[in-house]
Amino acid sequence: xxxxxxxxxxxxxxxxxxxxxxxxxxxxxxxxxxxxxxxxxxxxxxxxxxxxxxxxxxxxxxxxxxxxxxxxxxxxxxxxxxxxxxxxxxxxxxxxxxxxxxxxxxxxxxxxxxxxxxxxxxxxxxxxxxxxxxxxxxxxxxxxxxxxxxxxxxx
Ligand SMILES: C[S@@+](CC[C@H](N)C(=O)[O-])C[C@H]1O[C@@H](n2cnc3c(N)ncnc32)[C@H](O)[C@@H]1O
Numbered sequence: 001x002x003x004x005x006x007x008x009x010x011x012x013x014x015x016x017x018x019x020x021x022x023x024x025x026x027x028x029x030x031x032x033x034x035x036x037x038x039x040x041x042x043x044x045x046x047x048x049x050x051x052x053x054x055x056x057x058x059x060x061x062x063x064x065x066x067x068x069x070x071x072x073x074x075x076x077x078x079x080x081x082x083x084x085x086x087x088x089x090x091x092x093x094x095x096x097x098x099x100x101x102x103x104x105x106x107x108x109x110x111x112x113x114x115x116x117x118x119x120x121x122x123x124x125x126x127x128x129x130x131x132x133x134x135x136x137x138x139x140x141x142x143x144x145x146x147x148x149x150x151x152x153x154x155x
Contacts, residue, residue, distance in 0.1 A: 035110050035136075042113035045090065046120070055121050056090045065096050073100075080104055086137045091118025094130050103129070110136035 031037045045056035058065065077083075079101045085093050088107030091114075097105045107130065109115050115134040122130055 038109075038111040039113055042089070042111045042117055046113050046117045049090075049117055049120060053124075055092060056117065058092050059089060065093050068093075069096060069100050072102075082106065084108065088118055088132070089114050091121055091130070091132065094118065094132075095122065095125055095127065098127055098130060106131035106133070108133045108135040108137060110134065110139075 045054075048054050049056065080103050082104045083097055083102055083106070085091075085097075085105065085107040088094060088109045091107050094105050094107045107115075107118055109118070112134045115132050119132055122128070122132070
């Protein structure tokens with residue numbers, strides 16, 4: 001049986017066991033797991049930034065960024081360590097990392113509009129030494145032998 005669980009046209013199929021029979025599963029697909037959703041979000045946020053200069057939403061809040069940076073400082077993560085922000089969105093965490101002295105930071109996101117938005121925000125902040133790449137983390141990880149590393153080397 002198919003169900004439109006999120007009310008947005010997503011088709012939900014029952015999970016299958018290896019043998020093909022349905023199994024109980026607590027998780028249902030969410031629109032938040034689709035690239036179409038994030039493309040639409042960041043196309044809108046990019047237009048808003050271009051029109052009003054608003055950097056947009058920090059999805060997990062400023063405090064979560066500060067907590068992460070405090071953790072990195074407490075654990076003495078070297079300032080020249082390579083830091084990868086997966087699903088960087090508007091790239092605001094990258095800005096915070098650089099402001100706290102981290103010098104080798106990279107943001108990836110599978111939404112090209114998110115990457116355009118983060119590039120525009122970094123430019124406005126006068127930060128040119130941050131790597132950005134329009135890249136799907138999961139797709140890279142499906143390939144053999146660290147394709148993510150290879151993808152990132154092309155930066
Ligand atoms: C909840 S938002 C968080 C954005 C930003 N990090 C923040 O805290 O405001 C999730 C982000 O992950 C990105 N994303 C989701 N799946 C991804 C994948 N497989 N590879 C790369 N980026 C992905 C989305 O495009 C979106 O920008």
